[in-house]
Amino acid sequence: MTELTDALRLEESGTGWAGTLTNDWAIGDAVNGGLLMSLAATAVARSSTAAGGHADPLTFSGVFLSPGAAGPVRVEPQILRSGRSMTTAQVSVSQPAGDGSVERMRALLTLGDLTRYADPVQKTVAAPEIPPPEHCVSARDAPPSTLTESGFLKRFDARMDPATIGWAAGEPSGNGELRGWLRLADGADLDAIGLLLVLDAFPPVSFDLGSVGWVPTVEFTGYVRGVPAPGWLQLRLHTEHAAGGLLNEDCQVWDSSGRLVAHSRQLASARFPA
Amino acid sequence: MTELTDALRLEESGTGWAGTLTNDWAIGDAVNGGLLMSLAATAVARSSTAAGGHADPLTFSGVFLSPGAAGPVRVEPQILRSGRSMTTAQVSVSQPAGDGSVERMRALLTLGDLTRYADPVQKTVAAPEIPPPEHCVSARDAPPSTLTESGFLKRFDARMDPATIGWAAGEPSGNGELRGWLRLADGADLDAIGLLLVLDAFPPVSFDLGSVGWVPTVEFTGYVRGVPAPGWLQLRLHTEHAAGGLLNEDCQVWDSSGRLVAHSRQLASARFPA
Numbered sequence: 001m002t003e004l005t006d007a008l009r010l011e012e013s014g015t016g017w018a019g020t021l022t023n024d025w026a027i028g029d030a031v032n033g034g035l036l037m038s039l040a041a042t043a044v045a046r047s048s049t050a051a052g053g054h055a056d057p058l059t060f061s062g063v064f065l066s067p068g069a070a071g072p073v074r075v076e077p078q079i080l081r082s083g084r085s086m087t088t089a090q091v092s093v094s095q096p097a098g099d100g101s102v103e104r105m106r107a108l109l110t111l112g113d114l115t116r117y118a119d120p121v122q123k124t125v126a127a128p129e130i131p132p133p134e135h136c137v138s139a140r141d142a143p144p145s146t147l148t149e150s151g152f153l154k155r156f157d158a159r160m161d162p163a164t165i166g167w168a169a170g171e172p173s174g175n176g177e178l179r180g181w182l183r184l185a186d187g188a189d190l191d192a193i194g195l196l197l198v199l200d201a202f203p204p205v206s207f208d209l210g211s212v213g214w215v216p217t218v219e220f221t222g223y224v225r226g227v228p229a230p231g232w233l234q235l236r237l238h239t240e241h242a243a244g245g246l247l248n249e250d251c252q253v254w255d256s257s258g259r260l261v262a263h264s265r266q267l268a269s270a271r272f273p274a
Numbered sequence: 275m276t277e278l279t280d281a282l283r284l285e286e287s288g289t290g291w292a293g294t295l296t297n298d299w300a301i302g303d304a305v306n307g308g309l310l311m312s313l314a315a316t317a318v319a320r321s322s323t324a325a326g327g328h329a330d331p332l333t334f335s336g337v338f339l340s341p342g343a344a345g346p347v348r349v350e351p352q353i354l355r356s357g358r359s360m361t362t363a364q365v366s367v368s369q370p371a372g373d374g375s376v377e378r379m380r381a382l383l384t385l386g387d388l389t390r391y392a393d394p395v396q397k398t399v400a401a402p403e404i405p406p407p408e409h410c411v412s413a414r415d416a417p418p419s420t421l422t423e424s425g426f427l428k429r430f431d432a433r434m435d436p437a438t439i440g441w442a443a444g445e446p447s448g449n450g451e452l453r454g455w456l457r458l459a460d461g462a463d464l465d466a467i468g469l470l471l472v473l474d475a476f477p478p479v480s481f482d483l484g485s486v487g488w489v490p491t492v493e494f495t496g497y498v499r500g501v502p503a504p505g506w507l508q509l510r511l512h513t514e515h516a517a518g519g520l521l522n523e524d525c526q527v528w529d530s531s532g533r534l535v536a537h538s539r540q541l542a543s544a545r546f547p548a
Contacts, residue, residue, distance in 0.1 A: 058520075059444065059493035059541050061335035063362050063382045064353045080380060081339045086492065088337050090380065098315060106354060108337045108382060110541070117518035122483050122546060123450045125514040179289060206323050209396050218360065218384050219333035221495040223541050225515055239532045240399040240526075241499055246332075246390035248537065252514075260515045264523065266540055267333050267384070267497050268447045272396060 003155055004197070007035060008042045016076035017043040021095070024071045027150040030167035031216050032069035034200030036105050040091045041193045042226040044109050045074035051079060056113040056192045057259035061221040062107030072096060073104075080108075081107055108156040114192055115225050127234045127254040128222075130161040133181045137165050139203060149250035167207040176209050176211050176247075178202055180231045189230040196222055198233055198253055199264040203247045204238040218246075222264035231256030245270055276462035277429055278471070282316045290315040290350035295315040295369070295510035297344045301424040305342035307491050309426075310379050314365045315467045318383050320503060327355060327361035328385040330466045335495040336381030347372060347378075354382075361385040373480030388466055399526040401508045407455040410438050413477060422497050431474055432456050441481040450483050450513040450521075452476055455506045463504040470496055471540040472507060472527055479511040479523045485544035492520075496538035505530030517542055 010017040023168055025035040037147060041057045049055045074094050081088040087107045094101040136159035136168070147209060161179040184190065190198060199222045204215035232252045239247045247270055252260040281299055284291040299309040315331045323329050348368050355362040363383045369373040404410070410433035435453040440446060456472060458464065464472060473496045478489035508528045514522045520543055527536040 060384060061336075061337075061495055062495060063361060063384060065356070080377065082336070088339060096455065103354065104384060108335060108380060108493070110337060117520045119518055120546075122516035122521070123513055124517065174397070207411070219382070219495070219497075221335055221336060221493070221539065223493075223539075225517065225520070226476065234517070237294075239397055239442075240537065241397065242396035243499065244393055245390045246499070266499075272394075 001188040002184070003186045004184060004188060004194060008039055008041055010046065014239065016048070016074055019073050019075065021070055021073050022229070023150040025155060025208050026070065027152045029069060029151050031070065032152045032200065033064055033105070033220065034091050034197040036068050037062060037107070037200070037220070038193050040075055040105065040107055041109060041196055044077040044089045045111060045193065047077040048079060048087045048089060048111050051082065053079065053082050054113055056112055056114040057109055057111045057196065057224050058228070059085065059110040059223050060196055062105050063219050064105050064217050065103045068104045069095065074101065080111050083126055085112055091094055114224065118226055124260055127258060128179055128236055129267050130179050133159040133232055135161055136160055136180055145158060155185055156182055157185050158202065164208060167210070170212070172208045172210040174209060176242065178205050178208055178237040180235055182235055190228055190233065192224050192227055195224050195228060195253060197264055199251045201238065202237055203234055204268065204270065205239050205269065206242065206270035208245055211272050213271050215268045215270045216270060218267040220264065220266040222262060224262045225236040226259050226261040228255040228261045229257045242270070245272060276458070277428055277460045277463060278458060278468060282313055283316055284320065284349065286310045287348065291320070291349050292350055293349065293411065295342050295347050298425040299429060300344065301426045305344065306426045307379070307494065309341050309471040310367050310397055310473040311381070311474070311494070312334060313347070313513055314349055314367050314379065314381055315383060315470055318351040318363045318365050319385060319467065319522060321351040322353060322361045322363060322537040326355065327356050327358065328387055330386055331383055331390040331498050332360065333384040333495070333497050334381060334384045334470055336379050337493050338379050338491050339377045342378045343369065348375065349415055388498065392438050392500055398534055399424050401532060402510055404451055404453050407433040410434055410454055411436055416546035429459055430456055431459050432476065438482060446482045446484040448469050448483060450478050450479055450510040450516065452482055454509055456509055457506050464502055464507065466498050466501050468503060468534065469527060470534040471499050473525045473536055475526070475534055476509055478542065478544065479513050480516065480521055480542065484514055487545050489542045489544045492541040492543060496536060496539065500530040500535040501531050502535045503531045519546060
């Protein structure tokens with residue numbers, strides 16, 4: 001049992017699945033949205049395969065309705081369409097509140113068989129050349145102390161390209177780009193569902209534009225394009241448009257074989273000093 | 275009444291909205307997915323504002339469950355969260371079939387007030403330099419005859435950059451990029467909801483990689499970033515990863531003032547000759 005498989009443990013419960021959120025995956029008191037995404041995808045994959053459908057997440061689009069907190073969590077998948085090559089589903093993640101429950105996230109997923117889409121490669125984009133992990137800066141040394149103390153950061157070994165870490169010393173480049181490496185701190189390798197977590201695991205790219213504080217996600221869409229090879233994952237985050245405090249954050253993930261295995265875009269809300 | 279406002283006409287009906295799909299917006303027998311998206315956003319905006327919520331689509335994420343056909347259509351919005359600055363909703367688009375109905379699309383939307391996010395611009399990307407519309411190639415002359423005869427293409431005046439139109443003569447560049455201009459054929463200007471239609475209105479970018487035939491959308495996520503100024507819209511489509519017949523298609527839209535007003539990513543399924 002690794003730290004991540006432990007966090008993604010679910011038991012059948014009525015029409016859905018029951019699990020537990022912990023502060024081990026929280027930043028401050030809010031459980032990371034990427035963990036909710038991986039948890040939701042786990043539940044959908046199990047409901048889908050139990051009905052003879054597909055197992056690998058191809059697309060994940062979610063809206064975040066309230067921050068997840070430590071405690072019990074319910075995941076309710078609904079299969080919308082069972083096709084020959086793909087299964088489409090909706091999923092709701094909620095937590096008990098008073099006599100009822102409060103929804104944390106709702107999402108739409110497409111599942112398929114990732115091995116079908118490995119080859120041939122008609123077009124791709126290579127990972128940028130960056131220093132190897134041992135010459136990069138550990139993310140735990142870089143962000144403000146409130147983040148450093150979060151459980152979430154301790155779950156990862158993240159190494160930032162020194163060229164994109166100026167913001168940690170109060171000197172954001174203004175380019176809106178972060179690059180680096182990521183793996184789980186306990187050494188476990190990530191699978192297709194774990195990539196959803198990876199896509200939201202780096203510091204916000206808005207830090208490189210000088211934003212301060214928390215950067216809540218409005219909407220997140222991630223595509224998993226391949227099963228990752230074991231080892232370090234390389235990440236590149238960038239934004240193409242930030243205005244009035246809203247920005248897109250695009251993330252690309254390459255595995256240790258150099259293959260693009262996931263990419264995502266989220267709309268996020270950032271605070272910029274006047 | 276313009277061609278687009280006519281197509282987006284909806285009447286209150288029970289818990290949702292009722293409208294009509296026509297072949298005027300179809301490619302072959304399938305009503306364009308972008309029209310379904312604009313129709314769904316129209317219904318959500320009306321339900322939202324009727325409840326005191328927001329009107330402008332900020333994010334739209336949809337999965338396509340079956341192709342829309344000419345005939346009656348129902349749109350059922352569900353408000354998930356009414357916040358101070360944003361309203362979040364789910365929406366289902368369906369059509370009658372036999373004694374019941376069949377769902378065409380399900381989507382998650384975030385609505386807000388776009389004027390709040392116009393300034394200041396912290397970072398953006400400029401439109402590429404391309405020849406003016408009068409020196410570009412009309413899309414109606416370019417695609418295969420089946421597309422040329424579609425109602426959908428007649429609704430637009432689309433002009434393709436000659437540098438990215440080689441595929442129409444059987445010589446795709448392999449770059450995976452299309453550039454050009456777009457406006458409605460009847461001269462009406464596009465608003466924020468119309469931008470959702472625009473994001474899916476160009477020929478598939480996979481044509482520039484040599485794909486043939488229909489390119490069904492698996493998932494589509496579009497962000498509207500600003501209210502477009504009147505006049506021509508400039509579009510750039512590109513893909514960063516196409517493998518095993520699945521590719522992302524990213525679209526960027528700039529208005530006549532040069533502002534990035536929308537961008538999207540879709541996962542689509544394309545057929546490549548062996």
